[in-house]
Amino acid sequence: MQSTFVINLARIAIIIAVLALWEVLSRTGIVNPRLLPSASDTFVTLGDLLQRAAVQKDLMVTATEVLAAFALAVPFGAVIGFLVAENRYFADVAKPLLFFAFSIPKSIFLPMFILVFGVGFAQKVGFGFFSTIFIVIMSTTTAVESVKVEHLTVARSYGATPWQTAFRVYLPSMLPVLLEALRISMIFNLTGVILAEMYASRDGIGHQIATWGENFQMKQLLAGVVMVAAIAMTFNELVRWVETRCSHWRM
Amino acid sequence: MQPLANVTPLKPAARAGAIEVKNVGQVFKTRSQDVVALEDVSLEVKPGRFVVLVGPSGCGKSTLLMMMAGLRQQTSGTITISGAPIPQPDPDRVGVVFQEASLFPWLTAEDNVEFPLALRGVPRAERRAKAQDALKLVGLDGFGGRHPHELSGGMKQRVSIARGLVQDPPVLLMDEPFAALDEQTRMTMGDELLRIWAATGKTVVFVTHSLTEAVYLADEVIVMSARPGRIVDHLQVQLPRPRTYEMLSGDAFGALRDRIWRHIRKSA
Numbered sequence: 001m002q003s004t005f006v007i008n009l010a011r012i013a014i015i016i017a018v019l020a021l022w023e024v025l026s027r028t029g030i031v032n033p034r035l036l037p038s039a040s041d042t043f044v045t046l047g048d049l050l051q052r053a054a055v056q057k058d059l060m061v062t063a064t065e066v067l068a069a070f071a072l073a074v075p076f077g078a079v080i081g082f083l084v085a086e087n088r089y090f091a092d093v094a095k096p097l098l099f100f101a102f103s104i105p106k107s108i109f110l111p112m113f114i115l116v117f118g119v120g121f122a123q124k125v126g127f128g129f130f131s132t133i134f135i136v137i138m139s140t141t142t143a144v145e146s147v148k149v150e151h152l153t154v155a156r157s158y159g160a161t162p163w164q165t166a167f168r169v170y171l172p173s174m175l176p177v178l179l180e181a182l183r184i185s186m187i188f189n190l191t192g193v194i195l196a197e198m199y200a201s202r203d204g205i206g207h208q209i210a211t212w213g214e215n216f217q218m219k220q221l222l223a224g225v226v227m228v229a230a231i232a233m234t235f236n237e238l239v240r241w242v243e244t245r246c247s248h249w250r251m
Numbered sequence: 252m253q254p255l256a257n258v259t260p261l262k263p264a265a266r267a268g269a270i271e272v273k274n275v276g277q278v279f280k281t282r283s284q285d286v287v288a289l290e291d292v293s294l295e296v297k298p299g300r301f302v303v304l305v306g307p308s309g310c311g312k313s314t315l316l317m318m319m320a321g322l323r324q325q326t327s328g329t330i331t332i333s334g335a336p337i338p339q340p341d342p343d344r345v346g347v348v349f350q351e352a353s354l355f356p357w358l359t360a361e362d363n364v365e366f367p368l369a370l371r372g373v374p375r376a377e378r379r380a381k382a383q384d385a386l387k388l389v390g391l392d393g394f395g396g397r398h399p400h401e402l403s404g405g406m407k408q409r410v411s412i413a414r415g416l417v418q419d420p421p422v423l424l425m426d427e428p429f430a431a432l433d434e435q436t437r438m439t440m441g442d443e444l445l446r447i448w449a450a451t452g453k454t455v456v457f458v459t460h461s462l463t464e465a466v467y468l469a470d471e472v473i474v475m476s477a478r479p480g481r482i483v484d485h486l487q488v489q490l491p492r493p494r495t496y497e498m499l500s501g502d503a504f505g506a507l508r509d510r511i512w513r514h515i516r517k518s519a
């Protein structure tokens with residue numbers, strides 16, 4: 001009890017120290033405030049931005065793209081991952097190829113996505129999907145492989161039906177790995193969509209951030225960075241919270 | 252023997268529990284060749300007997316047990332449990348206790364024991380009651396709420412045994428259940444198993460690599476030879492029960508153990 005309290009205190013202290021350092025560097029002019037607006041100014045700007053209809057619309061656009069890409073990539077990748085893990089022949093053929101594909105930086109394909117889909121919703125969702133699917137496939141494969149043969153034999157020896165085996169053995173075995181996969185996939189997905197927006201787009205928060213950068217609007221730029229970072233961290237922490245609740249037995 | 256009058260579902264089974272294995276063979280077809288794992292194995296186990304299977308590694312002990320459990324079909328011959336063949340697992344006739352790590356780590360001890368009942372849709376209250384009785388029988392009263400990672404190796408195996416007993420099958424098959432335990436725990440678990448066996452009257456088929464454990468536990472020891480697995484000896488252990496630690500150093504005990512060892516050395 002005591003130690004987690006102290007650890008949390010230390011964490012908060014570090015965050016405050018970083019913000020204070022940021023504030024001081026900017027206020028004292030050690031770093032040019034035109035390059036690095038102070039923390040307080042940034043947060044005030046952030047509050048302003050969040051109230052602007054244009055920014056709200058950009059956030060909605062990005063959220064829709066991210067969710068669409070995620071909703072496509074996760075089930076699609078999970079099914080492929082499951083087939084790869086469960087089917088010997090499929091695994092032998094596909095596994096090395098997937099590893100090759102995974103190792104390629106996805107960003108180099110962005111120009112091709114623009115050529116194929118044009119600039120717009122489809123291009124960004126498509127690229128988000130493409131950035132995410134490989135990690136989903138690989139994580140699902142790992143998750144299926146984490147199911148112990150002994151557990152499957154136990155289920156079989158007590159007469160479990162395929163459905164019972166799926167829900168009472170596969171699912172709980174895989175759940176911790178799957179949740180972790182979900183979390184990491186979202187990081188890849190968000191990166192993909194925002195990169196696509198920054199590269200070529202007419203709307204979305206990524207596009208806004210890129211524009212602020214080009215126009216040298218440092219306050220807005222930093223506020224945008226803080227905004228996206230906060231959204232990403234919130235999602236991450238939410239899934240992590242579910243993760244720890246579901247995998248307490250993995251100690 | 253302990254009084255267990257109030258342990259309702261685990262009463263001794265009457266005539267059920269006989270095992271008959273006749274001319275059984277098992278051939279595994281692999282990519283490169285056919286592996287003859289078992290050849291012409293025949294044996295008979297009377298209800299309520301404690302039979303131990305020993306033999307060199309890879310001689311087919313687990314394979315034979317899997318076939319008795321209906322988890323694998325023999326290539327030739329017949330197997331009957333309580334007088335009927337066993338084409339697929341039948342938890343009403345056969346309970347299986349596996350080596351280790353076979354408990355579901357995400358379930359509590361109690362839920363693990365209830366698992367076989369949950370699969371058949373037994374109502375919750377009845378499930379609870381039966382699991383409690385089984386846990387009491389294996390000496391784990393009050394530990395039902397713990398997860399496997401909160402239990403010692405010996406306690407985990409007690410839970411596995413409780414899970415094997417919860418549906419009250421007349422036959423209990425155990426594949427090296429204590430192999431992962433340290434020697435002291437293993438001795439205690441042996442005594443515990445004998446107590447449970449005496450209280451429930453199950454037919455037990457028990458696989459082990461420890462010759463001492465084999466003689467200590469068994470009514471009968473079946474010795475198998477290296478691949479292809481065949482039965483090379485079937486000996487009766489006439490030592491009185493309850494078995495005691497002192498018997499381990501007796502002449503009768505030593506003679507039985509030597510006889511088994513000579514078979515195994517020959518075939519290895």
Ligand SMILES: Nc1ncnc2c1ncn2[C@@H]1O[C@H](COP(=O)(O)OP(=O)(O)OP(=O)(O)O)[C@@H](O)[C@H]1O
Nearest residue numbers: 279281286288307308309310311312313314315478
């Ligand atoms: N699925 C399988 N495919 C091919 N060969 C198999 C298979 N299962 C078992 N075997 C072979 O059959 C033989 C018997 O295996 P089994 O596991 O029954 O031996 P065992 O007596 O239990 O060994 P151990 O004492 O090491 O547990 C071994 O030679 C093994 O390699």
Ligand SMILES: [Mg+2]
Nearest residue numbers: 312313314426
């Ligand atoms: Mg074995």
